Amino acid sequence: MDGTSQVRALITPERIDVAALIETVGSTADGALTVFIGRVRDTNEGRRVTGLTYEAYEEMAQSVLEEIIEETERAYEVGHIAAVHRTGQLELGEIAVAVAVAAPHRAAAYEASRSVIEEIKVRLPIWKFESYADGVAEWQRQ
Amino acid sequence: MDGTSQVRALITPERIDVAALIETVGSTADGALTVFIGRVRDTNEGRRVTGLTYEAYEEMAQSVLEEIIEETERAYEVGHIAAVHRTGQLELGEIAVAVAVAAPHRAAAYEASRSVIEEIKVRLPIWKFESYADGVAEWQRQ
Amino acid sequence: MPDTETRPGPDIVRPTTVVSVRFFARYRDLAGISACEVELAEGATVGDLIAQLRADHRLESLPPNPFVAVNRDYADFGQLLTSGDEVALIPPVSGG
Amino acid sequence: MPDTETRPGPDIVRPTTVVSVRFFARYRDLAGISACEVELAEGATVGDLIAQLRADHRLESLPPNPFVAVNRDYADFGQLLTSGDEVALIPPVSGG
Numbered sequence: 238m239d240g241t242s243q244v245r246a247l248i249t250p251e252r253i254d255v256a257a258l259i260e261t262v263g264s265t266a267d268g269a270l271t272v273f274i275g276r277v278r279d280t281n282e283g284r285r286v287t288g289l290t291y292e293a294y295e296e297m298a299q300s301v302l303e304e305i306i307e308e309t310e311r312a313y314e315v316g317h318i319a320a321v322h323r324t325g326q327l328e329l330g331e332i333a334v335a336v337a338v339a340a341p342h343r344a345a346a347y348e349a350s351r352s353v354i355e356e357i358k359v360r361l362p363i364w365k366f367e368s369y370a371d372g373v374a375e376w377q378r379q
Numbered sequence: 380m381d382g383t384s385q386v387r388a389l390i391t392p393e394r395i396d397v398a399a400l401i402e403t404v405g406s407t408a409d410g411a412l413t414v415f416i417g418r419v420r421d422t423n424e425g426r427r428v429t430g431l432t433y434e435a436y437e438e439m440a441q442s443v444l445e446e447i448i449e450e451t452e453r454a455y456e457v458g459h460i461a462a463v464h465r466t467g468q469l470e471l472g473e474i475a476v477a478v479a480v481a482a483p484h485r486a487a488a489y490e491a492s493r494s495v496i497e498e499i500k501v502r503l504p505i506w507k508f509e510s511y512a513d514g515v516a517e518w519q520r521q
Numbered sequence: 522m523p524d525t526e527t528r529p530g531p532d533i534v535r536p537t538t539v540v541s542v543r544f545f546a547r548y549r550d551l552a553g554i555s556a557c558e559v560e561l562a563e564g565a566t567v568g569d570l571i572a573q574l575r576a577d578h579r580l581e582s583l584p585p586n587p588f589v590a591v592n593r594d595y596a597d598f599g600q601l602l603t604s605g606d607e608v609a610l611i612p613p614v615s616g617g
Numbered sequence: 618m619p620d621t622e623t624r625p626g627p628d629i630v631r632p633t634t635v636v637s638v639r640f641f642a643r644y645r646d647l648a649g650i651s652a653c654e655v656e657l658a659e660g661a662t663v664g665d666l667i668a669q670l671r672a673d674h675r676l677e678s679l680p681p682n683p684f685v686a687v688n689r690d691y692a693d694f695g696q697l698l699t700s701g702d703e704v705a706l707i708p709p710v711s712g713g
Contacts (some may be wrong), residue, residue: 244447248437252391253399265418265471266418266422267420269416269417269418270418271413271414271416271486272413272416273413273414274411275410276410276411276415277410280395280408293616294543294609296593297594297609300593318577330405333617334617346415347415347492351485351489352617358616360595361616362545362590362609362616362617363616364545364615365615366544366546374614375495376547376612378617383678426672433712434641436639436641436686439690439705440712443689464713466713475712500710503653503710503713504686505713506641506643506708506713507641508642518642518646519711520709
């Protein structure tokens, strides 16, 4: 709410820098800050994952992510929200998505964070293609 | 759950390193990671805060924080939890407390994080002494 | 009313709407292409476009009711299309 | 009043319990000290200790029912004390 215009929504093939994301939302008016980080797991429904690629409809994903952030900032008593989603090929353990929320109080920081990630899972036009140790590779449904 | 014995509970006068805390709980089995960060706000109930000191019953705070982490790891489907609380004199915007939770799925990561911070607020023998712009300085109740 | 009478031709020539269509992820694999241009009758809706696509035997494996975005906003099947629209077929998303 | 002298014989030498007491934050400010040693009758409880402390006019501003920890665990007023115990008076906490 301080008029600065840092990047708050980002779809990127670059590695996600959580410390930089936290900086984006920082303000001494907001005592509570939550960060959600989604990383590439080594298993999915019992199958060993060996590799993962995210494909995005990039232009739309960018604007949908901005919408999600703006809607959530309006719906909760929060300061700033920033979110970033990775695209391309990821290694096990790498960060696929990160959401940072700063708020005056912790309840709103948790609730808004959860809301952003749920909306991302429902609306963001991004698709996960997973390869497994058993040789199969598939597009994932949420 | 991998047998490593990194420091998972810490009461410290040193600045809190969030990136290091996240490293502590990292595992490729856990796709979801939440971080809660509590920072020194510039106002409290309408009064301008100018300075803040946390006093701890350090030996007890250390063991209570370990208990909270162990209880929460048992109560939720999570991997590792780590938490750190700062003591001594803090500047506005500095991190007072941070909690990191890694879990296979995001619901548990959020719930366990929230549970740890609520328990910290209720049980951890640490006291906040705030100074205000109006000249008054007071021990805070939660 | 548009100038339908001025054009020659054996069939009745009507004005058309030309949209670009993009296919992503599993739908791109099903379609075998990532994008194409489609000519529709004027006044065609998203639903008309989907039906016309699926009438092509190369695209018949596309689902009958996919999520669709028009110009990067989710749209329903009743939405009218106009020339130059970018229509995307959106498989179930799996980000996050 | 709360002198805990309910046991026989004012001059009989009885075994005693010596505990260390720590005061934190606001209670330290109220007490004017951060720690002291207290001698109690054998079999004394946490409640007895608190009553004995508050009977000292220098400590009478301490609340009658503070949270207490014995050897770094929260304890209730009925808990028996033994020599060497570390007892802490815990004001309402405000961490986080």
